[in-house]
Amino acid sequence: MITTATAARQAIVRQAGALPRSLAAMARSCTVVPTTCRAYSASACSPKPASRSAADSASVAAAPLEFPCLDKLDRKTSKLQEIIRSSRAPSGSTGALDGTDAARDPNEGPEPHYSTKQLKGYQLFHHTGRDFYLDNGGVLPQFQLAYETWGTLNAAKTNAILLHTGLSASSHAKSHAENPDLGWWEDYIGPGLPLDTNKYFIICTNCLGGCYGSTGPSSIDPATGEPYAARFPFVTLWDMLRAQKLLLESLGIETLHASVGASMGGMQSLALAAMYPQMVQRLVTISSCARAHPYSIALRFVQRQVLMADPAYASTRGNYYGGLPPHVGMKLAREIATITYRSGPEWEKRFGRRRVTGEASLCPDFQIENYLDHQGEKFSLQYDANSLLWLSKAMDMFDMAATSMDEVAWRKRLPFTPPSSDPLPDPTEPLSDDEQLALGLSEVQMPTLVLGVTSDILFPLAQQQEIARVLRLAGNKQVTSYVLDGDYGHDTFLLDKVNVGAAVAGHLA
Numbered sequence: 001m002i003t004t005a006t007a008a009r010q011a012i013v014r015q016a017g018a019l020p021r022s023l024a025a026m027a028r029s030c031t032v033v034p035t036t037c038r039a040y041s042a043s044a045c046s047p048k049p050a051s052r053s054a055a056d057s058a059s060v061a062a063a064p065l066e067f068p069c070l071d072k073l074d075r076k077t078s079k080l081q082e083i084i085r086s087s088r089a090p091s092g093s094t095g096a097l098d099g100t101d102a103a104r105d106p107n108e109g110p111e112p113h114y115s116t117k118q119l120k121g122y123q124l125f126h127h128t129g130r131d132f133y134l135d136n137g138g139v140l141p142q143f144q145l146a147y148e149t150w151g152t153l154n155a156a157k158t159n160a161i162l163l164h165t166g167l168s169a170s171s172h173a174k175s176h177a178e179n180p181d182l183g184w185w186e187d188y189i190g191p192g193l194p195l196d197t198n199k200y201f202i203i204c205t206n207c208l209g210g211c212y213g214s215t216g217p218s219s220i221d222p223a224t225g226e227p228y229a230a231r232f233p234f235v236t237l238w239d240m241l242r243a244q245k246l247l248l249e250s251l252g253i254e255t256l257h258a259s260v261g262a263s264m265g266g267m268q269s270l271a272l273a274a275m276y277p278q279m280v281q282r283l284v285t286i287s288s289c290a291r292a293h294p295y296s297i298a299l300r301f302v303q304r305q306v307l308m309a310d311p312a313y314a315s316t317r318g319n320y321y322g323g324l325p326p327h328v329g330m331k332l333a334r335e336i337a338t339i340t341y342r343s344g345p346e347w348e349k350r351f352g353r354r355r356v357t358g359e360a361s362l363c364p365d366f367q368i369e370n371y372l373d374h375q376g377e378k379f380s381l382q383y384d385a386n387s388l389l390w391l392s393k394a395m396d397m398f399d400m401a402a403t404s405m406d407e408v409a410w411r412k413r414l415p416f417t418p419p420s421s422d423p424l425p426d427p428t429e430p431l432s433d434d435e436q437l438a439l440g441l442s443e444v445q446m447p448t449l450v451l452g453v454t455s456d457i458l459f460p461l462a463q464q465q466e467i468a469r470v471l472r473l474a475g476n477k478q479v480t481s482y483v484l485d486g487d488y489g490h491d492t493f494l495l496d497k498v499n500v501g502a503a504v505a506g507h508l509a
């Protein structure tokens with residue numbers, strides 16, 4: 001009697017001549033017949049067993065695919081759980097999630113790099129004694145900001161440049177004696193470089209809400225002795241700038257030679273100039289915007305959704321500290337983010353359609369998938385998930401538009417009194433979108449460099465053109481627009497050191 005499986009196999013073998021040679025060979029050697037050509041891979045096609053059971057004979061389903069990428073995530077989760085368990089045991093290892101497990105596989109965890117035991121070489125500004133009120137409600141009775149400096153502050157304290165970071169960067173923009181690791185703007189800072197330490201005193205902070213030494217959701221709430229977690233108040237970019245202003249005041253700095261930043265840092269750079277125009281002598285804003293675009297909000301929204309859906313996040317509602325960190329959600333969010341940071345044209349040249357092994361798989365198969373997998377994996381424990389969510393949300397909420405000078409003044413408020421709950425007055429006459437932005441940026445009258453990149457999909461060039469347009473509308477006659485072609489997309493500010501560096505250096509001189 002011909003079993004159903006045998007008949008199916010014969011049918012496939014009859015058709016094998018029509019298949020590519022490698023698939024045809026696999027079809028002939030397959031015992032269990034896959035239902036579609038998709039399943040013809042080495043992992044789906046098992047060697048023929050010596051004898052076949054009745055159960056095998058009755059099966060017409062494909063052999064299950066193998067999922068090495070999921071196995072790898074499971075192994076990482078188990079390893080993290082094991083470390084957490086052993087760190088809780090009285091005689092357990094003290095390595096825990098602090099990175100002291102020297103024998104670990106760097107691709108499989110376990111330590112969050114943001115653990116303060118890993119961080120080094122930064123200084124701390126402590127704010128205490130006066131409650132710090134935040135724009136969206138909530139108050140911090142105290143906070144700290146991590147910061148690093150390069151160069152020398154002159155006697156008049158007029159040569160400082162405040163460098164704002166992107167979303168997930170630390171204050172470590174450049175290596176120095178206390179931390180020789182390369183910084184994220186290593187080639188931009190130093191003697192004779194665009195941020196010339198022979199002339200300028202560069203200050204870079206980890207922003208409020210971050211996790212690299214500054215107070216954020218992973219910090220201990222002094223009221224409870226536990227991490228704030230999801231009880232950390234939402235912060236706005238304006239809150240972050242008010243905190244930075246307090247740091248500058250503590251250093252005796254009233255005037256900045258320049259405010260410089262890219263991406264989220266470019267948004268902050270622009271906002272600082274609007275909030276404290278007397279302080280900012282020059283403005284550089286790179287690959288940024290005056291208000292978050294709905295498309296950028298959408299891209300960040302899906303990253304947050306994916307991250308929050310990680311069971312380690314969802315089951316704790318964000319209070320995962322001391323337990324399993326949501327490393328899978330972080331990895332996937334970073335993969336999506338990486339797609340927004342680079343460009344299709346770059347990847348066409350860099351990866352093309354090249355494959356890893358040539359076998360169809362739902363795990364990384366194309367080189368571009370392998371690259372994304374690597375980027376996600378590398379980041380998955382590098383940054384605190386809540387900080388990512390909080391700062392990503394702060395970017396979405398950013399909008400420099402104003403309908404009255406009262407609103408502009410409201411942003412400049414000192415953070416030591418609760419924000420008024422009185423509604424702001426209605427505009428005397430309706431303002432167009434551009435006019436609202438021009439009003440919100442009306443005091444940005446200093447020399448301004450607005451740099452954008454044609455291949456940026458996260459902060460499209462139209463947004464930098466919008467900044468330049470509304471600044472000119474507001475009467476600023478010293479706006480320089482600089483457009484860079486190239487394939488690096490949003491990450492151009494990290495990668496095109498020659499062109500971005502030259503534009504920045506020229507503007508600072």
Ligand SMILES: CC(=O)SCCNC(=O)CCNC(=O)[C@H](O)C(C)(C)COP(=O)(O)OP(=O)(O)OC[C@H]1O[C@@H](n2cnc3c(N)ncnc32)[C@H](O)[C@@H]1OP(=O)(O)O
Nearest residue numbers: 166167168263264265341367368370371374378491494495
């Ligand atoms: C929104 C905001 O406010 S800011 C957003 C700013 N952007 C970011 O934060 C993204 C940060 N980008 C990075 O960190 C990048 O690594 C950069 C920009 C610093 C450097 O970029 P590049 O020099 O092009 O290197 P890139 O990171 O793309 O690739 C190198 C890594 O990919 C790996 N890689 C390259 N090709 C492949 C591949 N086919 N498969 C797997 N891995 C690969 C390399 O081995 C290398 O790994 P390593 O970093 O562990 O050594």
